Amino acid sequence: MFESALPALIELFTWPAPLYLFLGVLLGMTFGILPGLGGPQVLALLLPITYGMDINLAMVLLIGAMAAVPFGGSIPAILINTPGTGQSAATCFDGFPLAQQGKAGMAIGASATASCLGAIFGAIVLTVLLPIGRRVVLLFSYPEYFMLALMGLSVIVVVSKGSLWKGLIAAGLGLMFSTIGYDPVTGSVRFTFGSDHLWDGIRLVPAFIGLFAIGEAIELFLKKGKIAQVDYEGKISDISAGVKSVFQNFGLFIRCSIIGTIIGIIPGVGGAVSNFIAYGHALQSSKNPENFGKGDIRGVIAPESANNSKDGGALVPTLIFGIPGSIEMAVLLGALIVLGLEPGPRMMMENPETVLILIYVLVAGNILVSLFGLFGAGVMVKLTYVPATLLAPVVFMLALIGSYLTHGMIFDVVLSLVFGVLAYAMKRFGFSRVAVVIALVLGRLAQKTFHQTLMLWGVKGFFVRPISLGLFIITVTMVLLPYIQAAMRKKTAP
Amino acid sequence: MKRNTLHQARNIAVLCLLTALLVTAFGAGAAEAKFPAKTMTFIIPVSPGGGFDTFSRMLVPYLQKYLPGNPNIVVKNTPGGEWNIGINKMYRSKPDGNTFGIFNWPANAVNQVLGTAEFDLNKVTWLGNISEVTYVMCVSPKSKYKTLKELQAAPEVTSGVVGLSSTAGLGTIIAAQAMGVKMKPIPHDGSTEAILAAMRGDVDWVQYPIATLKKTIVDSKDLIPLWIYSKKRSKILPDVPTVEELGYGDLTDVVTMYRPVGAPPGLPDDVKKIWYDAFWKATNDPEFQKKMIAANEPAMPMTPEDTAKMIKQGIGMVAKFKDLILKYQK
Numbered sequence: 001m002f003e004s005a006l007p008a009l010i011e012l013f014t015w016p017a018p019l020y021l022f023l024g025v026l027l028g029m030t031f032g033i034l035p036g037l038g039g040p041q042v043l044a045l046l047l048p049i050t051y052g053m054d055i056n057l058a059m060v061l062l063i064g065a066m067a068a069v070p071f072g073g074s075i076p077a078i079l080i081n082t083p084g085t086g087q088s089a090a091t092c093f094d095g096f097p098l099a100q101q102g103k104a105g106m107a108i109g110a111s112a113t114a115s116c117l118g119a120i121f122g123a124i125v126l127t128v129l130l131p132i133g134r135r136v137v138l139l140f141s142y143p144e145y146f147m148l149a150l151m152g153l154s155v156i157v158v159v160s161k162g163s164l165w166k167g168l169i170a171a172g173l174g175l176m177f178s179t180i181g182y183d184p185v186t187g188s189v190r191f192t193f194g195s196d197h198l199w200d201g202i203r204l205v206p207a208f209i210g211l212f213a214i215g216e217a218i219e220l221f222l223k224k225g226k227i228a229q230v231d232y233e234g235k236i237s238d239i240s241a242g243v244k245s246v247f248q249n250f251g252l253f254i255r256c257s258i259i260g261t262i263i264g265i266i267p268g269v270g271g272a273v274s275n276f277i278a279y280g281h282a283l284q285s286s287k288n289p290e291n292f293g294k295g296d297i298r299g300v301i302a303p304e305s306a307n308n309s310k311d312g313g314a315l316v317p318t319l320i321f322g323i324p325g326s327i328e329m330a331v332l333l334g335a336l337i338v339l340g341l342e343p344g345p346r347m348m349m350e351n352p353e354t355v356l357i358l359i360y361v362l363v364a365g366n367i368l369v370s371l372f373g374l375f376g377a378g379v380m381v382k383l384t385y386v387p388a389t390l391l392a393p394v395v396f397m398l399a400l401i402g403s404y405l406t407h408g409m410i411f412d413v414v415l416s417l418v419f420g421v422l423a424y425a426m427k428r429f430g431f432s433r434v435a436v437v438i439a440l441v442l443g444r445l446a447q448k449t450f451h452q453t454l455m456l457w458g459v460k461g462f463f464v465r466p467i468s469l470g471l472f473i474i475t476v477t478m479v480l481l482p483y484i485q486a487a488m489r490k491k492t493a494p
Numbered sequence: 495m496k497r498n499t500l501h502q503a504r505n506i507a508v509l510c511l512l513t514a515l516l517v518t519a520f521g522a523g524a525a526e527a528k529f530p531a532k533t534m535t536f537i538i539p540v541s542p543g544g545g546f547d548t549f550s551r552m553l554v555p556y557l558q559k560y561l562p563g564n565p566n567i568v569v570k571n572t573p574g575g576e577w578n579i580g581i582n583k584m585y586r587s588k589p590d591g592n593t594f595g596i597f598n599w600p601a602n603a604v605n606q607v608l609g610t611a612e613f614d615l616n617k618v619t620w621l622g623n624i625s626e627v628t629y630v631m632c633v634s635p636k637s638k639y640k641t642l643k644e645l646q647a648a649p650e651v652t653s654g655v656v657g658l659s660s661t662a663g664l665g666t667i668i669a670a671q672a673m674g675v676k677m678k679p680i681p682h683d684g685s686t687e688a689i690l691a692a693m694r695g696d697v698d699w700v701q702y703p704i705a706t707l708k709k710t711i712v713d714s715k716d717l718i719p720l721w722i723y724s725k726k727r728s729k730i731l732p733d734v735p736t737v738e739e740l741g742y743g744d745l746t747d748v749v750t751m752y753r754p755v756g757a758p759p760g761l762p763d764d765v766k767k768i769w770y771d772a773f774w775k776a777t778n779d780p781e782f783q784k785k786m787i788a789a790n791e792p793a794m795p796m797t798p799e800d801t802a803k804m805i806k807q808g809i810g811m812v813a814k815f816k817d818l819i820l821k822y823q824k
Contacts (some may be wrong), residue, residue, distance in 0.1 A: 044542040138694050211502035268688050322709045323686050330543025337789050344709035
């Protein structure tokens with residue numbers, strides 16, 4: 001495979017490939033920014049255009065667009081507390097408080113840098129892993145999935161500072177929402193109130209839009225003022241401070257990139273999970289977790305590096321087995337089949353050049369979109385200084401359109417409105433919205449894998465497998481550590 | 495003075511906007527009555543990615559080619575409710591021929607048989623069929639049971655299924671019952687997860703379309719094929735026996751999936767005629783057929799009459815297994 005490394009690179013820089021890359025990235029970024037639209041939609045839109053196109057050029061266009069989506073989604077997450085895609089939801093937690101402090105430039109700078117480097121990290125891992133990737137993919141089974149979900153859920157204990165009870169109530173609410181729809185075991189439907197739309201459960205995108213964007217718009221309407229609580233100074237140094245912050249926290253960046261890559265490699269866990277687990281890791285490994293949620297730059301770096309490195313990871317099962325590691329990959333797989341390629345064990349041997357172009361484009365697309373982000377940041381941060389009375393209606397409208405767009409259903413709009421009101425009430429009475437989101441995302445995964453494990457191996461299934469047991473011990477330690485430390489301090493104190 | 499001109503300008507702008515709105519409204523109203531309209535909607539009741547989406551999109555350019563006036567066809571994915579949302583949307587749309595949708599057969603019969611559907615598939619205006627999907631049954635290389643005899647003698651065989659109202663899930667429990675295998679279905683979210691579970695050796699039995707499993711069986715040999723659900727052997731897997739050879743020929747009809755396309759009930763006769771003609775020509779187009787073969791799923795055009803007949807028989811067949819489905823759904 002490595003003997004085609006150079007020809008593939010030349011192919012990428014041969015006109016008109018750079019043009020296709022540019023267009024793909026621009027389109028992907030736009031789809032990422034718009035709430036409700038994301039990777040699957042942009043790929044589905046580009047699919048008919050690629051019919052009859054040269055395979056390599058089509059790859060440049062498709063992967064370029066796909067690569068640009070996660071960073072695009074982070075921009076509205078930071079600026080207006082509205083994740084453009086589900087993968088960027090965790091970026092809201094600290095990105096938006098930074099914007100409120102007038103540091104949106106710093107957050108975008110950090111996000112662009114972490115995204116770009118995260119993607120490069122994922123691509124390197126992908127290249128190295130391709131020959132041995134199959135063993136890694138097959139290492140993870142239901143107990144490991146369950147322990148990953150449990151690990152994510154344990155983060156709720158840390159994020160619900162203030163009142164643990166209120167945090168647990170919020171988490172319980174999220175878990176209850178996650179039980180709506182198909183029972184993953186018996187196949188019967190639960191809590192659907194006779195509506196077909198609830199058969200598949202609460203859809204994440206409208207729920208996120210409601211919890212963040214609409215909740216925020218209501219708040220803006222009522223509070224007036226503007227997002228940034230300080231006056232506009234027009235500094236550009238903020239952006240470079242954001243870039244630097246990634247290098248100052250390089251250890252965290254590497255750890256979160258590893259988390260993102262591993263979650264990407266495991267098919268069926270999904271991109272929406274990686275950013276939460278990375279965020280949780282940043283929180284739990286931090287010496288001062290009380291700063292998180294109030295505008296800690298590490299809370300931006302962690303999810304951003306994870307949600308970009310996961311794309312490289314998700315390509316591992318796609319290329320090795322022809323089994324998609326995420327929804328984007330499923331659409332991409334369809335596109336490749338239409339183009340006459342068959343991803344899987346044979347493609348690696350027969351079309352190594354295409355495989356390499358794919359990896360290069362993933363990297364190039366991320367570099368390009370990050371550059372767009374860095375150069376555009378100066379203009380974008382001005383959004384946070386727009387008076388709320390002007391901004392809130394726009395956010396509100398974008399949110400409603402966004403929730404409609406993903407599936408074109410009015411039901412989703414109603415759902416996001418309901419969640420918006422819920423979000424406002426929760427914020428007003430000091431309940432954590434983060435806990436609801438985490439529980440909603442991970443509840444279903446936890447429930448399904450818990451039953452699958454029980455059906456196949458019983459309770460012992462969780463504890464006889466090394467990775468599963470290891471993850472369990474890490475989770476328990478993470479949760480108990482603060483209490484143990486506190487107890488030790490008490491003992492040593494005179 | 496300045497204020498006046500501003501007012502005037504605003505009034506003119508408002509007027510223009512209203513006119514534009516009216517024109518579009520009337521224009522849209524006029525266009526709806528026409529067939530084929532400039533823009534038609536192809537409803538796919540599942541998410542992008544996967545066979546139904548891929549092959550529907552593959553067919554679109556050929557439908558455009560053969561429908562008079564070469565209309566623009568918009569593909570709309572409306573996933574949810576195990577196909578119910580998309581089918582309902584199509585079923586309740588205006589019967590003018592401008593909205594049509596793809597179906598998953600015989601899986602879509604399950605909700606009708608169980609009484610959880612709000613449509614009657616016998617009333618749908620069937621246009622034809624895209625392809626026929628042959629399923630292959632595989633066991634994990636790590637499974638203790640590697641022949642039909644061993645499976646029949648086993649105290650419990652686990653299988654990776656995706657919902658019981660899918661062709662794979664329904665087919666698995668029906669096949670196991672017919673063959674006398676004690677089956678424990680383990681539910682998964684998608685075929686991807688189920689196939690990986692078999693590769694890891696967590697479940698014994700999976701059955702999915704040959705095109706889906708080809709690379710896993712032929713290229714990487716991660717799964718062992720035991721039989722295919724077909725009357726004749728497959729060109730892709732020539733060494734694998736058919737269920738007919740094993741003495742369970744009846745299972746072929748239950749475990750073969752079709753991808754028929756239908757329009758709402760009560761399509762006018764002239765519209766039907768244009769549609770039948772265009773759909774038949776599109777599915778028989780040599781270029782389309784070549785593409786389908788390249789994707790490991792040869793096209794299988796069907797006349798509207800044959801499609802309607804298949805639907806009627808399918809509903810009857812699934813109804814026979816109603817109790818079995820209910821037993822697993824609890």
